Amino acid sequence: MLYSHDSTDRSGGTIIGDVIVARDLEKRFEDLIAVDRIAFQVQEGEIFGFLGPNGAGKTTTMKMIQCISPKTGGTLQVFGMDVDTHQREIKGRLGVVPQETNLDPDFSAYRNLLVYARYFGIPKREAEKRAEELLAFMQLEEKRDVLIDKLSGGMKRRLIIARALINAPELLILDEPTIGLDPQARHLIWEKLRSLQAAGNTLVLTTHYLDEAERLCDRLVIMDHGKILIEGAPADLIREYAGSNVVEVERTEEAISCLAGLEVNYDLAGDMLQVFTDRPNDVARGLLEACRHEAAVTVRPATLEDVFLRMTGRRLRE
Amino acid sequence: MIDITGRVLSVWRRNLDAFLRTYRVNFIPPFVEPVLYLLALGFGLGTYIEAVDGIPYPVFIAPALVSISVMYSAFFECTYSSFVRMYYQKTFDAIIATPVSTDEVIAGEMLWGATRGMIYATLMLPVLMLFGVVSMPSSLLLIPFAFLAGLLFAGIAMCFTAITPSIDALNYPSFLFITPMFLFSGTFFPLDLLPEPIQYFALAALPLTHVVGINRAITLSALSPINLLSLTWIIVATAFFFVLAIRLMKRRLVV
Numbered sequence: 001m002l003y004s005h006d007s008t009d010r011s012g013g014t015i016i017g018d019v020i021v022a023r024d025l026e027k028r029f030e031d032l033i034a035v036d037r038i039a040f041q042v043q044e045g046e047i048f049g050f051l052g053p054n055g056a057g058k059t060t061t062m063k064m065i066q067c068i069s070p071k072t073g074g075t076l077q078v079f080g081m082d083v084d085t086h087q088r089e090i091k092g093r094l095g096v097v098p099q100e101t102n103l104d105p106d107f108s109a110y111r112n113l114l115v116y117a118r119y120f121g122i123p124k125r126e127a128e129k130r131a132e133e134l135l136a137f138m139q140l141e142e143k144r145d146v147l148i149d150k151l152s153g154g155m156k157r158r159l160i161i162a163r164a165l166i167n168a169p170e171l172l173i174l175d176e177p178t179i180g181l182d183p184q185a186r187h188l189i190w191e192k193l194r195s196l197q198a199a200g201n202t203l204v205l206t207t208h209y210l211d212e213a214e215r216l217c218d219r220l221v222i223m224d225h226g227k228i229l230i231e232g233a234p235a236d237l238i239r240e241y242a243g244s245n246v247v248e249v250e251r252t253e254e255a256i257s258c259l260a261g262l263e264v265n266y267d268l269a270g271d272m273l274q275v276f277t278d279r280p281n282d283v284a285r286g287l288l289e290a291c292r293h294e295a296a297v298t299v300r301p302a303t304l305e306d307v308f309l310r311m312t313g314r315r316l317r318e
Numbered sequence: 319m320i321d322i323t324g325r326v327l328s329v330w331r332r333n334l335d336a337f338l339r340t341y342r343v344n345f346i347p348p349f350v351e352p353v354l355y356l357l358a359l360g361f362g363l364g365t366y367i368e369a370v371d372g373i374p375y376p377v378f379i380a381p382a383l384v385s386i387s388v389m390y391s392a393f394f395e396c397t398y399s400s401f402v403r404m405y406y407q408k409t410f411d412a413i414i415a416t417p418v419s420t421d422e423v424i425a426g427e428m429l430w431g432a433t434r435g436m437i438y439a440t441l442m443l444p445v446l447m448l449f450g451v452v453s454m455p456s457s458l459l460l461i462p463f464a465f466l467a468g469l470l471f472a473g474i475a476m477c478f479t480a481i482t483p484s485i486d487a488l489n490y491p492s493f494l495f496i497t498p499m500f501l502f503s504g505t506f507f508p509l510d511l512l513p514e515p516i517q518y519f520a521l522a523a524l525p526l527t528h529v530v531g532i533n534r535a536i537t538l539s540a541l542s543p544i545n546l547l548s549l550t551w552i553i554v555a556t557a558f559f560f561v562l563a564i565r566l567m568k569r570r571l572v573v
Contacts, residue, residue, distance in 0.1 A: 029573075068414050069573060088417040096415040102408035106336035115335065118328040119416035167416075 019044050019079060019171050019202045020065060026073030027060050027226075034060040036226035037074060042204055047197055049213045049220030050206040051304075053312050056223040058206040059099065062175050065204070067091055078171070092120060095169030099176045099206075101156050103148045109159050110135065110144045113166055120167040127166070134162040138192065154185030161192065172196065174205040178212060190216060210305040224312045234304050241310060242302035245280035249273050249287060250295045258291035267310065276302060276310075320564055321421045328418060329426025330433070332409075337434065347391075348441035352383050356449055359506065370508055373538070380451040381533035382505035384442055384460055385467065388435035389526055392468035393496055396431040396475035397488045403427075405485070410571065424567045428472040428560060435468025436461060446537075456539035463536065467529045470552055473559030474525070480566035503527040504534075528552050 020042040027035040035057040042048045050058040063069035064076055067087040076083045078090045104112050110131055117127030135141050138158040143151060151159065157177065164172060177193070178186040186209075193216060197203055207213050213220055214234045221231045230237060238244075249255045251273050259266050259273065264283055267274045275283050280299045287297050337344055360376030370378040403409040413423050440461050446452045452460075478491045502512065503526035509517050520527045528548035535541045 066415060068411075088419070091415065092417045094415075098408075098411065098415070100408055100411075102412040104332070104336075104409055104412070105407055106339065111335070115332050116412070116416070118331060119325070119413055119418045121325065121328070121417070 021077045024074030028072040038228045046218040047203040049217035052223035057226040093170050095164035095172040097164045097174040105148045108145045116163050117166045138162040154181050171202045214304040229311045238302050242306040243276040244278045246302050247275040247280050247283045248298040262286045321419045325418045326422040326426045330430045333430035348438040352442050352445045377451045381537040382530050385529045385533045387438045388464045388467050389471050391438045392431040392435040392471040393475045395434050396472040400427050400479050424564045431472030432465050432468035436465040439464030452537040453539040457537050459536045470556040473563050476563035480570050499524050499526040504530045
């Protein structure tokens with residue numbers, strides 16, 4: 001296992017608990033409230049997701065956890081320490097995968113890791129050993145001496161994750177870890193993130209890919225306008241806010257009157273009507289038989305994307 | 319308060335490593351510049367100039383060439399190059415995510431700018447010795463003094479970088495502040511040829527004036543108590559701009 005973390009503190013006692021605790025957490029800029037008095041807890045060893053449309057406050061929350069953006073209200077503790085007073089201690093135990101690729105273009109992949117290790121004060125020998133291990137872990141050995149500009153998007157992303165692991169962090173913060181990657185690269189990164197979790201790491205991530213969140217996260221929150229709308233395990237959220245299945249039918253006057261006649265609630269979704277239900281076959285049969293509906297009727301399992309769109313609406317965000 | 323520990327060296331080392339990786343191209347200016355200036359101005363134009371205050375013209379401009387090189391290398395390092403690292407490469411963001419503080423990133427950049435000035439002064443010295451325009455061993459003092467002078471220009475540069483809206487706007491201080499200084503700081507003709515008010519202005523507001531004064535005293539091996547005034551001016555200004563640059567940068571970076 002790579003850098004496994006057990007749950008014993010330095011005095012030998014067992015501490016299983018919350019790695020991050022936020023209460024009434026607030027980030028206020030001059031003319032807007034980016035994070036509006038939110039509360040959440042991230043437990044040791046879990047993968048915790050922040051979802052939400054652009055401008056929901058996810059990245060701002062990440063930055064406060066990383067101690068690079070000071071909060072303006074509430075309390076925020078990471079590893080039991082206050083983010084205002086223990087920045088260096090917290091940052092030393094964190095690994096950060098930022099949204100923007102900020103690898104150092106002046107150096108090769110390997111040198112990037114060594115230079116980054118120096119910022120943590122890791123001795124040279126140890127840094128060299130870890131850099132080699134991490135290149136192997138992220139399957140980048142062949143790109144060891146290649147400059148950053150010559151790497152593909154997926155390789156850069158993998159190298160950023162390798163860089164975030166150079167200090168053997170107990171908590172990994174990933175802001176859109178698979179943004180813009182092809183399916184192969186995404187699957188590889190998911191696999192690596194799961195193996196990090198298996199080694200005892202705690203992971204906090206933001207993503208716009210709902211399938212990614214559904215696969216990876218043990219628990220997640222959906223944010224919008226600086227507030228947390230809902231929180232829970234993906235499967236529970238789907239069951240609670242979308243039901244087990246979705247029946248979709250083209251949006252026509254006929255379909256609307258038919259559903260009204262069947263006394264079924266439906267949502268308008270663009271040019272479709274969606275019925276969130278635990279009894280999809282009854283609804284589908286009603287449409288097809290009772291109303292002799294001729295257009296296609298689709299039945300599919302509900303997903304986190306359905307929950308997301310129901311909670312945050314379909315209006316486009318800038 | 320300002321929060322600086324030994325970690326500042328990791329930022330400095332990053333820049334040194336990047337500089338050494340492309341050392342061939344970086345080492346060209348300090349060898350080529352003094353040769354070109356000495357040939358064109360010192361021995362070309364200089365043949366029409368008998369002597370300045372009894373000093374042969376090439377000997378008169380030699381310390382100015384070192385001063386200018388230190389100014390340019392430190393100033394451009396902490397304006398354009400720092401801006402590229404901060405804004406385009408996001409290198410500062412990457413470093414701040416580690417236990418290195420914002421203050422240390424900015425201080426490390428300025429220390430590196432000063433070091434770059436010192437490296438250039440060091441590389442120029444043998445060239446100037448070959449031309450026989452500097453006296454030894456006193457001219458060895460050019461090297462440590464280049465670090466202090468470099469730190470001054472790095473600090474001023476970093477203040478501009480902290481407030482500039484874009485990389486293009488850095489052309490304003492380059493052309494309106496650095497270029498006039500290059501010409502009117504007692505570099506290629508003595509300050510006392512200028513009208514008296516301008517002389518006072520140069521002494522009060524053009525840092526290069528003090529740097530050239532001290533470097534000239536060093537290369538002529540003629541240090542006098544009056545140089546202490548310049549040294550004091552430089553030390554106070556360096557400390558001021560060093561702290562101001564960190565303050566302004568934090569205002570820009572920590573949001």
